[in-house]
Amino acid sequence: MSVRSVLTIAGSDSSGGAGIQADLKTFAANGCYGTSAMTALTAQNTTGVQEVHAVPPGFVEKQIQSILVDIETHAIKTGMLYDAENVRAAVKALSGHYDRASMPPLVCDPVCVSTSGHSLLHPDAIQALADDLFPLSKIITPNKSEAELLLAHCGMALKITSLDDMIIAAKNLLRFGSQAVLLKGGHVVASMGDIFDVDPKSDIEVVSHGLPLENMEILRVGETENLWPRLVVDVLCESGTEPRAVKTTLFIRPFIHSSSTHGTGCTLSAAIASRLACKDERLPLPQILLPRVRVLLVAKSNTFDSIGRATQTIINVLKEIATHKSFCKSYGITEDMLKRTPEVAATSAYGAYLIDIGLQGDTTKLLMALLACLLGYGEVGLWLKKEAARPASWVVLEGNPYKPWMDDYSGEGYQGAVKMGLELIEACAAADPPSKARYKEWNEVWQRCTRLEKGFWDAAMAAA
Numbered sequence: 001m002s003v004r005s006v007l008t009i010a011g012s013d014s015s016g017g018a019g020i021q022a023d024l025k026t027f028a029a030n031g032c033y034g035t036s037a038m039t040a041l042t043a044q045n046t047t048g049v050q051e052v053h054a055v056p057p058g059f060v061e062k063q064i065q066s067i068l069v070d071i072e073t074h075a076i077k078t079g080m081l082y083d084a085e086n087v088r089a090a091v092k093a094l095s096g097h098y099d100r101a102s103m104p105p106l107v108c109d110p111v112c113v114s115t116s117g118h119s120l121l122h123p124d125a126i127q128a129l130a131d132d133l134f135p136l137s138k139i140i141t142p143n144k145s146e147a148e149l150l151l152a153h154c155g156m157a158l159k160i161t162s163l164d165d166m167i168i169a170a171k172n173l174l175r176f177g178s179q180a181v182l183l184k185g186g187h188v189v190a191s192m193g194d195i196f197d198v199d200p201k202s203d204i205e206v207v208s209h210g211l212p213l214e215n216m217e218i219l220r221v222g223e224t225e226n227l228w229p230r231l232v233v234d235v236l237c238e239s240g241t242e243p244r245a246v247k248t249t250l251f252i253r254p255f256i257h258s259s260s261t262h263g264t265g266c267t268l269s270a271a272i273a274s275r276l277a278c279k280d281e282r283l284p285l286p287q288i289l290l291p292r293v294r295v296l297l298v299a300k301s302n303t304f305d306s307i308g309r310a311t312q313t314i315i316n317v318l319k320e321i322a323t324h325k326s327f328c329k330s331y332g333i334t335e336d337m338l339k340r341t342p343e344v345a346a347t348s349a350y351g352a353y354l355i356d357i358g359l360q361g362d363t364t365k366l367l368m369a370l371l372a373c374l375l376g377y378g379e380v381g382l383w384l385k386k387e388a389a390r391p392a393s394w395v396v397l398e399g400n401p402y403k404p405w406m407d408d409y410s411g412e413g414y415q416g417a418v419k420m421g422l423e424l425i426e427a428c429a430a431a432d433p434p435s436k437a438r439y440k441e442w443n444e445v446w447q448r449c450t451r452l453e454k455g456f457w458d459a460a461m462a463a464a
């Protein structure tokens, strides 16, 4: 996958903890390339905002245009927009470049007031946010005071003091037209008692980070019923396909007492934008990994002949992936489902080991690691073919959905590749006969890969 780009349209924080600076660091930490359009300069530090210098709206628009015409952008986040004119300039630049359907996911953090209490948004900008920006947004991420301000703007006077209030507020904020609302906790005191009070029939899902949901009793800090530790609960409301269907998820975590909260909101929304930028594009490891490991093999080759052979194996793997996708399709598994399926731990372990061996430098060792897979499939293919040929065999080929799979691995093409792999490793070993110690190393790689390969097959069996 090419590096994913994320654009932040936000203010600069001279102290580096919030705003554009926090966003760019968060994009980088999430493996994304960050671009930025600045809406305002702030002179601020962790104690407060000393001065704000707005960027002219025409220049906000220009910065966004310059980025979008040149750099493919996979997600966008907005932070401090400062005033109505800058909100409109951002919307104009985005709508001028994308139509509704082609716009990458937009995360809108409606920054209104800094943690230190300084206003970062002119009051007249709220109307522009609500009218022009929220409807374009995949998600808006207000905190308690921003949510109260936004709701007051549409005539709903709600002081958010409990988890119930948060859920009501988040649902109502969906009225502004974003696809989802994440109302951030932290400022609202909540505890496990509140989570227990959630009606199990209410369709509200609870997702816990680092808390054993099934064994909450161990968290109780005192004998009395209500002595639970404080929690942070973030409330996510997503509008459904049906007009009235709203999905609500509560993300719960233990509260961390800290004064280092400057920029936490910017960081969270930038992290969400980064993950959205990568969503659906990160192929499951096995699909992407084999070609990548084999590219390492090409890189280690030092003759035209060996470069050609290693390149051919990449083409073979790509063909194999295409065949597997079409098998999956015939079993009713779409490409989209494949992309969304998280890899099992056995696959991650195998993949990480292959990449590691590939980076270590020894071509024969890498070949050895790859052969465990190549030969394993070849052996299984031949074995199943032999079993199927026996009278009244347990392997019935007729009508078997895996017949094309078995034919493939026992067939001439794949068996030819197995033969080539074996010849290649023999040739490598003959050209550079290993010392006893090196031979032992190869042997260990082979055994380890075989074990990892078995783990990978067992994981499939366990899921079946």
Ligand SMILES: Cc1ncc(COP(=O)(O)O)c(N)n1
Pocket: 010, 011, 012, 013, 018, 019, 020, 042, 079, 080, 111, 113, 114, 115, 116, 120, 261, 262, 263, 264, 265, 266
């Ligand atoms: C430029 C800029 N953007 C956003 C924030 C909000 O961050 P926080 O609420 O953590 O002060 C900030 N202080 N400065």
